[in-house]
Amino acid sequence: MTAVLNQVLVFGVFLLLGFILKKKGFFNEITDKAFGDLVVFITLPSLIISAMQFPFSKKLLLESLILLAISFSYYLLVTIFAEVVVKYFRLSRGTAGVYKFIIIFSNVGFMGYPLLHAIYGEIGVFQAAIYNIGFQVFNWTVGIALLKGESIKSIFSWEQVKMMFVNPGIIAVAIGLSLFSFSIKLPPFLAEALKEIGAITMPLSMILVGSILGELPAREIFSDFKLWVLGIIRLIILPALTFVILFFLGIRGVLLAIPVILAAMPAAANTAIFANKYGGDAVKGAQGVFISTVLSLITLLGWIYLLSYFKII
Template identity: 40%
Template structure:
């Protein structure tokens, strides 16, 4: 119960930051130029720094079995989530600027900040270490397939953009660090930590600002959009149930719990950032992120309670 209260506190903090961004847009403190600047700062500076910092811990051979299990769980869940999202979008016959955002809301969760915070609350440093490994495939996928989903209709899009972008480069460098038998010097590690830490508050400020662009009638219309609720339900309930299918296999409870927790994260703020960057339906993405973040207050404790009942 204490862990869940800690997680709920983290959600309240995030939502409050989004409200500040919303108010800043309404009072003219943040304008459209600032939205673009924030997007570029997050994508090209703070987020890559956070990725490298989060993967800077020493590798050991005793950890190898758990490493393979976590990678398998991550690939298994994300591949099935991609298939589910694709067919849901196809069934709804969504336009391209909305369909990619719709799929991204279902597939990609806020595993960086919220995920690490909750894993640390439940499993201490071991939880952060396991979460970092589980997120390896996620990071590659969101910076490749995630970009492709949202940017594929742009004339300027190319596979060069898909591979040589800051997220993939940072993840590749972080993976190299992970495989090395040493850590970065303390000064560099602290530099990356300080540079990467603002990613989450800046992301939530941007989401709040983007919502602030909406008129009240448009906001209400989006909240009534059945496709938004389909995406949120799939992200918070259907996709997190996928690891439950492996509950009777000989998988360490901590590893399975990490997989469930990270998969059950609300939709990633990166979706709205990519949508803003590549000209897709930013408002649909921003509202989907906020709604899923709010409702995860209910879904996450329920899923974790169910896992404890079934697995122990």
């Protein structure tokens, strides 16, 4: 419980720093784009590869395949759920895409990894990386289509199918899985370099989100009631549905805890980063990240308590 509280407060400090830096003129649109590209193409792939440096075992492989099946099922169902829910918000296409993105994609990497490391250690990070394959596939196809204001049907175009397999996240996972499958250990200097580069992903991404938020007057950050509703959906309804479905399917232990904990994360930090990059409403994205992160200070503690009560963790 203390680890969860401390981690969320750390995120808050980085958000505030980015907000202040934008207000004071240290950051601008050019730096936002540069740092966004740095996170997407360099630091996050490094984090993924570093997290998957584990020796091969059949038990771990079986658990990974189950988590992978749960992950793809989750993202398929939650994409349909988002399409239905956001219709009732009566939004422009660009803003609707950001709202759907907030519902579908949680902060699995930047918050999920540190939290699962606090609970399970290195193995928690490895299994989160496996589960996040579903995130990466949907993020680089469905997610980008939504932020561009395009129909989900557009993901079946050749360009989107190519992006499904040729993107930094999937390439990093493919490299990590290859190293795991053959129990290949990277040279110490390279492993350490990737670990150090990956370690700056979380602070840099949250500072960037804070910087994007800095474009808004402070009084407007919490002003969108619809984003509060999305926060409740994101932090309470989706993890509750995930818990109930998996529990009644007989899933227990880490195979239940990881999907529920990652579903209970606030909106993905790359909501604002990707919206900024692909022409979506980056300000609404940043607002959604900020509001859901603040709310998660309470809800994550509740979910950890619930999982502990049922002896899941």
